[in-house]
Amino acid sequence: MSKFRSTRRLSAVFAVVASLLVAVPAVAESRRESPRLPERTQAALNDIVEQGTPGVIAGVRDGHREWNGRAGVSDLSTGHPRSIEEKFRIASVTKTFTATVLLKLEAKGKLSLDDSLEKWLPGVVRAKGYRPGAITVRHLLNHTSGIFDYNSDEKFRALYAGEEFDKNRYNRWAPTDLVDIALAHPPNFQPEQGSRPGEPGEWDYSDTNYILAGMIIEKVTRGSYEKAVERLIIEPLALHGTRVPGASPRLPAPHATHYSTLFADGPRPGVYDVTEFSPTVAFSAGQMISTVGDVNTFLSELLGGKLLPAAQQRELLDAVPVDGDKGHGGPEDGYGPGIRHFKLAEDCWVWGHGGMIPGSATRTVASADGRHVMTMNRNGDWGEQKLEDAAVEAEFCQG
Secondary structure, eight states: OOSSOOHHHHHHHHHHHHHHHTTSOOEEEEEETOOSOOHHHHHHHHHHHHHTOSEEEEEEEETTEEEEEEEEBSOTTTOOBOOTTOBEEOGGGHHHHHHHHHHHHHHTTSOOTTSBHHHHSTTTSOSTTOOTTTOBHHHHHTTOSOOOOGGGOHHHHHTTSTTHHHHHTTOOOOHHHHHHHHHTSOOSSOOOSOOSTTSOOOOOOOHHHHHHHHHHHHHHHTSOHHHHHIIIIIHHHTOTTOBOOTTOOOOOSSBOOOEEOTTOOSSSOOOEEOOOOOGGGTHHHHOOEEOHHHHHHHHHHHHTTSSSOHHHHHHHTOOEEOTTOSSSSOTTOEEETTEEEEEEETTEEEEEEEEEETTEEEEEEEOTTSSEEEEEEESBSOSOHHHHHHHHHHHHOOO
16 A cells, blocks of 8 residues: 555544544653653643644653653554654754754864855855855854745645645655755845844745755765764764665654645645655755654753854854744744744743654754753644643743
């Protein structure tokens, strides 16, 4: 049978299993110094599943305390529960890895964040209204370049909507293909000097920025994006569950089935198995695969100042206002190179990133010193954002 199951059949299975989830107690695991279940965080995970998400997992570290929670199922057909060991597509959390690689390359003297796009990718950005000589690496990493987001192109999105997904799921995209889709549109704005806090400037989240950032990594290192991430982050941190899949459409075991409504609207959209597809559609903006434990390790070490020298650590935390955001976060949030400063509540702030790709939604957040960190993943790409926000707030704003 095709991995792309019919809408009617899978929706029926989903409805039956989802109806049972409310009555099935969620499972939580506690380790080290915290035998008590963090009730509020677990309750928030339960709420996510009760609303209709197939399953959710979360891993928390807070000093010497570790806690893992889960709710729901990894597969709607079998009803098998989700596992904290599962690997999943981390989507735009990939951007934090990409930005960290570039900051490490800057620390080695290989480039500067103030280098122009034209210096490293001459001739790549050539379209009416674009000024590649005025766009810097920093503009790319903090989304102040004004370059159009290729994912907002209607024809491109239509290739992965509904029944079209199965026809195109294995398409291989070159990074330049994705950039060209973006360049068919005029820039959202011209980059300004205001790419640092307190300075005027416009902001707009664009995956195209990070496609270009990955291309710069390959130009600077004279190798693949995959090898650069492995050499500079994965291997030093021993992230054994983390992969840069390249062109492989498969998820390594163990993994949950990834489900998507594929951009459908309405009260009862179809639900599709989208576990397999070519990650070249996201490249350095969103292709990576990891686990909650590995992402926690990475973000904790990054914010704890153990991955970057002091100068690059300052640049990492040099967040610009996110004016013009696409519906995520609040007006007081900021965005640094591949990392975001979230205001959860009064006097409750975290650093981190979110990501969504067909079938997988991931959020990772941490305290400023990296000691308290939480990563969660849903194996469904629908549901209210506020329930995911509530899980993070329950963990970080209990005081």
